Amino acid sequence: MSGLRILVIDDERPALDELTYLLERDPRVAGVLGCDSATEALRVLQDLEVDAVFLDIQMPGLTGLDLAQVLSRFKSPPPIVFVTAHEEHAVSAFELAAVDYVLKPVRAERLAEAVRRVVDAGTPAPSGDAQIAVERGGVTRFVQRSDITHVEAQGDYARLHTAEGSHLVRTPLSTLAEEWAPAGFVRIHRSLLVSLPHIEEVRTESGRVSVVVAGQELSVSRRHTRELRDLLTRRSG
Structure with missing residues (x-):
């Protein structure tokens, strides 16, 4: 170079x-x-x-x-x-x-x-995607991870949100936060992960920060604001 x-x-x-x-x-x-x-x-x-x-x-x-x-x-x-x-x-x-x-x-x-x-x-991000197995009514189907906008903790489970709906998986949020970090998922709250490519807006009011994902405004805790900021700066365009 x-x-x-x-x-x-x-x-x-x-x-x-x-x-x-x-x-x-x-x-x-x-x-x-x-x-x-x-x-x-x-x-x-x-x-x-x-x-x-x-x-x-x-x-x-x-x-x-x-x-x-x-x-x-x-x-x-x-x-x-x-x-x-x-x-x-x-x-x-x-x-x-x-x-x-x-x-x-x-x-x-x-x-x-x-x-x-x-x-x-100037280095392109990895283009590989993953398929996530979810169950509903005894039927297993697959969701593209790139379609997931955010993830919400529900006890030892996690709810995956997409534009079409939501799906419950038997995986703790902490595990997904670690495994999906390379795919652009960042923790904005102890009970929330968001996908960086799906963030539409970053808002700040009276020192409080929030993001808009799929038309929904989600609050960013003060503890996670700096991490979110650092990750957003790595996005190119």
Whole structure:
């Protein structure tokens, strides 16, 4: 793989220089270009194609979120990593399909993880699916796991929800959470799993986060909000 070309945007020169320095030390990075405003970055992107954009959020004029909205309309949007001192914009960043959300002050190890996620963003997810055996009225049938929108704990059982209905399986939610994590299922509550590809919206109100899956709003517990955020950032587009 050839090295990454990265565009860094931050209106504070010390932060811009530090981030540029750290990225240039990463062996996976071939070159870094810095801009001190989103407007300047747009001018650069008219003539230059980059592999990723690392940007601050709170900037004068066009903010980082504004710029991300513009970039999302590009024919081939570059992966975006937000680098900011403010955590309250995280949900908005996830809705824009950011690859990562790094908090300042930036540590070299954390930045290396963000670069890894940029590389992974260009790697297709496994396409294999699984068939889940369910019983109803003495008849065993098979449900595609990719059709399951969310899973609800019911004692030692779990209820699988699809667009067509629900099915009870004799497997604890904790077991499914572990086995189905590679397939994109994430725990949002001690009694709920959701399928990341089926999340239609992420909502936040008064500090509380919820997701909309198959038209149904499901609350995310505070304990699981960070895990959900981390997994959502790995989604590409």
